Amino acid sequence: MSERSLYRPEDTRFAVDAEVLIARLRPLLPAEGLITHEHGRRVYECDGLSAYKQLPLLVACPETIEQARAVLKVCSECGVPVVARGSGTSLSGGALPHPQGVLLSLAKFNRIIEIDPHGRIARVEPGVRNLAISEAAAPFGLYYAPDPSSQIACSIGGNIAENAGGVHCLKYGLTVHNVLQVTLLTIEGELVNIGSLAPDSPGYDLLALITGSEGMLGVIVEITVQLLPNPLTKQVLMASFPTVEAGGHAVAAIIAGGIIPAGLEMMDGPAIQAAEDFIQAGYDTDAAAMLICELDGGEAEVAEQMAKVEAILRAQGAERLRVARDEAERARFWAGRKGAFPAVGRLAPDYYCMDGTIPRKHLARVLKRIAELSEAQDLRTVNVFHAGDGNLHPLILFDGNHPGELERAEALGAQILELCVEVGGTVTGEHGVGMEKIDQMCVQFSTEEIAQFHAVKAAFDPQGLLNPGKAIPTLNRCAELGRLRVHQGELPHPEIERF
Amino acid sequence: MSERSLYRPEDTRFAVDAEVLIARLRPLLPAEGLITHEHGRRVYECDGLSAYKQLPLLVACPETIEQARAVLKVCSECGVPVVARGSGTSLSGGALPHPQGVLLSLAKFNRIIEIDPHGRIARVEPGVRNLAISEAAAPFGLYYAPDPSSQIACSIGGNIAENAGGVHCLKYGLTVHNVLQVTLLTIEGELVNIGSLAPDSPGYDLLALITGSEGMLGVIVEITVQLLPNPLTKQVLMASFPTVEAGGHAVAAIIAGGIIPAGLEMMDGPAIQAAEDFIQAGYDTDAAAMLICELDGGEAEVAEQMAKVEAILRAQGAERLRVARDEAERARFWAGRKGAFPAVGRLAPDYYCMDGTIPRKHLARVLKRIAELSEAQDLRTVNVFHAGDGNLHPLILFDGNHPGELERAEALGAQILELCVEVGGTVTGEHGVGMEKIDQMCVQFSTEEIAQFHAVKAAFDPQGLLNPGKAIPTLNRCAELGRLRVHQGELPHPEIERF
Numbered sequence: 001m002s003e004r005s006l007y008r009p010e011d012t013r014f015a016v017d018a019e020v021l022i023a024r025l026r027p028l029l030p031a032e033g034l035i036t037h038e039h040g041r042r043v044y045e046c047d048g049l050s051a052y053k054q055l056p057l058l059v060a061c062p063e064t065i066e067q068a069r070a071v072l073k074v075c076s077e078c079g080v081p082v083v084a085r086g087s088g089t090s091l092s093g094g095a096l097p098h099p100q101g102v103l104l105s106l107a108k109f110n111r112i113i114e115i116d117p118h119g120r121i122a123r124v125e126p127g128v129r130n131l132a133i134s135e136a137a138a139p140f141g142l143y144y145a146p147d148p149s150s151q152i153a154c155s156i157g158g159n160i161a162e163n164a165g166g167v168h169c170l171k172y173g174l175t176v177h178n179v180l181q182v183t184l185l186t187i188e189g190e191l192v193n194i195g196s197l198a199p200d201s202p203g204y205d206l207l208a209l210i211t212g213s214e215g216m217l218g219v220i221v222e223i224t225v226q227l228l229p230n231p232l233t234k235q236v237l238m239a240s241f242p243t244v245e246a247g248g249h250a251v252a253a254i255i256a257g258g259i260i261p262a263g264l265e266m267m268d269g270p271a272i273q274a275a276e277d278f279i280q281a282g283y284d285t286d287a288a289a290m291l292i293c294e295l296d297g298g299e300a301e302v303a304e305q306m307a308k309v310e311a312i313l314r315a316q317g318a319e320r321l322r323v324a325r326d327e328a329e330r331a332r333f334w335a336g337r338k339g340a341f342p343a344v345g346r347l348a349p350d351y352y353c354m355d356g357t358i359p360r361k362h363l364a365r366v367l368k369r370i371a372e373l374s375e376a377q378d379l380r381t382v383n384v385f386h387a388g389d390g391n392l393h394p395l396i397l398f399d400g401n402h403p404g405e406l407e408r409a410e411a412l413g414a415q416i417l418e419l420c421v422e423v424g425g426t427v428t429g430e431h432g433v434g435m436e437k438i439d440q441m442c443v444q445f446s447t448e449e450i451a452q453f454h455a456v457k458a459a460f461d462p463q464g465l466l467n468p469g470k471a472i473p474t475l476n477r478c479a480e481l482g483r484l485r486v487h488q489g490e491l492p493h494p495e496i497e498r499f
Numbered sequence: 500m501s502e503r504s505l506y507r508p509e510d511t512r513f514a515v516d517a518e519v520l521i522a523r524l525r526p527l528l529p530a531e532g533l534i535t536h537e538h539g540r541r542v543y544e545c546d547g548l549s550a551y552k553q554l555p556l557l558v559a560c561p562e563t564i565e566q567a568r569a570v571l572k573v574c575s576e577c578g579v580p581v582v583a584r585g586s587g588t589s590l591s592g593g594a595l596p597h598p599q600g601v602l603l604s605l606a607k608f609n610r611i612i613e614i615d616p617h618g619r620i621a622r623v624e625p626g627v628r629n630l631a632i633s634e635a636a637a638p639f640g641l642y643y644a645p646d647p648s649s650q651i652a653c654s655i656g657g658n659i660a661e662n663a664g665g666v667h668c669l670k671y672g673l674t675v676h677n678v679l680q681v682t683l684l685t686i687e688g689e690l691v692n693i694g695s696l697a698p699d700s701p702g703y704d705l706l707a708l709i710t711g712s713e714g715m716l717g718v719i720v721e722i723t724v725q726l727l728p729n730p731l732t733k734q735v736l737m738a739s740f741p742t743v744e745a746g747g748h749a750v751a752a753i754i755a756g757g758i759i760p761a762g763l764e765m766m767d768g769p770a771i772q773a774a775e776d777f778i779q780a781g782y783d784t785d786a787a788a789m790l791i792c793e794l795d796g797g798e799a800e801v802a803e804q805m806a807k808v809e810a811i812l813r814a815q816g817a818e819r820l821r822v823a824r825d826e827a828e829r830a831r832f833w834a835g836r837k838g839a840f841p842a843v844g845r846l847a848p849d850y851y852c853m854d855g856t857i858p859r860k861h862l863a864r865v866l867k868r869i870a871e872l873s874e875a876q877d878l879r880t881v882n883v884f885h886a887g888d889g890n891l892h893p894l895i896l897f898d899g900n901h902p903g904e905l906e907r908a909e910a911l912g913a914q915i916l917e918l919c920v921e922v923g924g925t926v927t928g929e930h931g932v933g934m935e936k937i938d939q940m941c942v943q944f945s946t947e948e949i950a951q952f953h954a955v956k957a958a959f960d961p962q963g964l965l966n967p968g969k970a971i972p973t974l975n976r977c978a979e980l981g982r983l984r985v986h987q988g989e990l991p992h993p994e995i996e997r998f
């Protein structure tokens with residue numbers, strides 16, 4: 001996979017003189033702050049999507065906003081691509097380096113500047129780890145809500161770039177709902193404040209635009225997030241289902257019942273088995289599907305909602321309902337879910353983690369169709385996902401050493417994403433488009449819509465230097481792929497019957 | 500006020516031949532769909548900010564997307580400004596016509612296309628009234644959450660243009676948090692789908708960018724919003740305070756206590772008195788300030804939270820706590836609040852309704868400072884506002900017939916908005932910038948930030964034809980005003996001590 005050409009010709013059009021660039025950048029950075037040797041650059045050749053590898057031309061590690069600003073100014077003047085990187089945990093190749101570009105590491109931007117318990121905000125640098133914010137807020141009974149699986153390692157700057165989610169984003173929102181303000185460096189090195197501490201901000205909403213923009217619009221150098229008070233009570237329930245479809249219907253029924261759980265996760269039979277073998281969480285390995293539902297809030301509130309959820313689940317055919325008896329059991333129920341990905345990794349030499357989102361009401365149908373598509377490709381697919389959000393994470397198992405299996409896995413992945421679009425969903429839930437899903441963007445969006453994205457990009461980065469070749473495909477690329485777009489506005493709901 | 504020149508020379512730079520324009524537009528519209536006579540255009544000369552009046556060159560009333568598209572294409576080709584208008588209830592002059600432009604009325608786009616109770620969404624045209632959506636959803640036990648005071652009259656398209664809020668947006672979010680998808684016509688007449696039915700959308704988040712963009716980026720022709728299930732229980736509490744500051748502290752304490760009420764409104768003494776005289780809601784006219792706190796959810800949940808709120812309020816010095824005994828009393832408590840603006844209108848010949856937002860923790864200080872500023876201008880200010888959001892609505896009372904009073908009221912309004920910016924807030928909460936607050940934008944934003952707004956605008960509307968002269972000031976305008984910007988990032992919190 002690493003041998004494949006990842007960038008297209010139009011994304012590697014830059015004429016960069018490495019020697020000149022080094023001479024200009026060297027004096028702007030601290031002694032160890034410019035990495036030119038191959039062994040040093042090798043560390044940065046991939047992110048969490050390790051199948052995609054590319055050496056950067058140079059790696060710059062500024063320590064201050066002024067240094068970052070100076071690096072960007074030079075790159076802007078010299079027409080050099082810039083790929084910003086936090087902890088490098090992206091699962092879509094968002095931080096994959098550019099062969100002609102500077103990999104701008106923000107790892108040194110790791111200070112928690114301020115925790116304001118009264119205002120319930122944290123002001124931090126972009127390289128601060130997601131979990132470190134909650135740890136710093138814990139003495140005040142506060143926490144930062146979005147909790148991607150990688151929260152021990154991933155940085156808040158990367159979370160904003162990808163609009164990261166997590167188990168609890170069903171109730172507490174994605175990153176975009178928890179960030180109040182960012183300070184952005186434009187590619188020209190100008191410092192711009194975006195957002196405010198107030199609930200709404202005048203002018204265009206650039207904060208949401210920046211959030212999830214995958215490093216294409218600017219480089220974030222300071223962030224203010226909101227903190228939430230720790231819930232008084234948490235309670236977790238597990239329920240087994242005889243079929244995956246029944247589990248899907250149960251999810252829709254809970255939400256339709258007016259309950260927004262703190263977390264609502266689903267695992268199918270193979271995922272349950274793998275997690276149980278790996279973690280011994282006490283899962284029901286006879287179930288075809290399992291829901292984990294966490295409720296939080298006041299004690300009476302949680303008890304009231306738990307009774308309602310139990311009634312809904314039983315009406316939907318749930319078997320073997322179990323409520324965690326204590327905090328230790330609650331932690332164990334979650335441990336299995338959180339360890340599910342590495343657990344699945346033991347089932348096959350390779351797996352490919354997809355990330356599509358669909359309207360919840362289509363969950364049961366889409367899961368059924370994924371099983372059919374997998375069978376047609378002669379591959380196994382395991383499902384572990386944020387059911388409440390309709391955010392699927394099908395894990396396609398394959399063996400990269402068997403000729404053709406990788407290609408079949410990729411083909412199946414593309415089919416699954418196109419299925420998501422067909423039912424009114426999207427090609428990414430929380431992992432971003434990056435390098436991985438850029439072709440599927442041609443399926444998701446019309447020519448006019450992609451042209452509008454490019455116009456917005458040009459409003460921030462007219463030379464196209466920030467993370468070229470990611471997130472938004474060129475119209476050329478879509479045309480060459482001959483992708484026929486399933487138009488959201490024109491696909492009537494009855495057409496879903498086609499599968 | 501109507502005699503003043505509202506548009507600056509750079510906003511009226513368009514060279515439009517009305518005869519040619521009429522000849523081109525006439526065949527594109529239905530018989531009554533192009534209004535050219537002055538008496539017909541007079542109807543559209545102002546919106547809810549009636550002090551600002553301007554006759555449009557023409558009024559176009561398309562009935563279909565194709566007609567709207569054709570009108571925009573002609574305007575784009577001829578370089579003619581376009582101001583879109585829904586119900587015309589904007590309080591900031593957002594729908595104020597342009598003297599050289601077409602006023603594009605979307606009043607005929609008033610169909611509710613679909614209520615999908617299972618998917619919990621409504622698909623509607625932009626001219627549908629806010630309340631009509633909840634009425635159509637009511638048979639399914641669902642409603643549309645954002646509830647601006649004008650919800651009987653205001654249109655959902657205008658709600659999106661202004662990112663409208665309302666009493667319940669503290670818990671249920673602003674318009675931006677409740678809209679899933681829009682279909683937008685660009686000024687060139689291209690149809691673009693933005694957003695999705697999934698929780699997140701790939702590509703840049705243009706949905707949030709469009710929401711609150713005040714008609715500057717495109718014309719919305721179809722909208723999908725999410726619907727929420729009606730809460731099982733609602734309960735309202737009123738509490739009196741001996742000082743406005745104590746009320747402000749109590750608001751901060753409730754939120755800090757981890758409770759997000761469905762509504763948390765504050766009225767000061769003069770507002771209480773005015774509302775009571777007008778509505779007889781049973782308010783405590785001896786109080787210097789009053790909080791109305793609504794909780795909703797399951798029965799046990801509401802009871803639990805109500806007990807907690809009562810304890811917090813008592814600890815903050817609240818007097819005469821009263822919980823509504825029944826639905827009729829709950830409605831009466833709210834009737835006073837909802838009638839507060841017309842009630843205040845009886846206190847003086849004119850009032851000027853401001854709309855600034857501040858971080859909640861500064862509520863007490865800012866209210867005190869507003870009282871001081873009012874006294875210095877020899878004017879009375881009455882406060883009725885969304886306290887939980889920190890969204891202030893100071894009502895400045897004046898008599899436009901007394902020479903100089905209008906100017907003093909405007910000066911006081913500007914001082915209040917600048918005070919909001921100084922404490923880290925914004926110049927608008929939910930009414931938008933429009934024509935009214937455009938000068939204050941120079942205080943809120945730096946030159947680089949305003950330049951970035953203009954670049955984004957150009958990505959959608961390169962000729963600057965959509966709603967010229969609104970929302971985002973030209974850099975020229977800011978320079979002429981000589982406004983010194985209080986820079987968010989550089990104003991340390993201790994400086995708040997200055998007042």
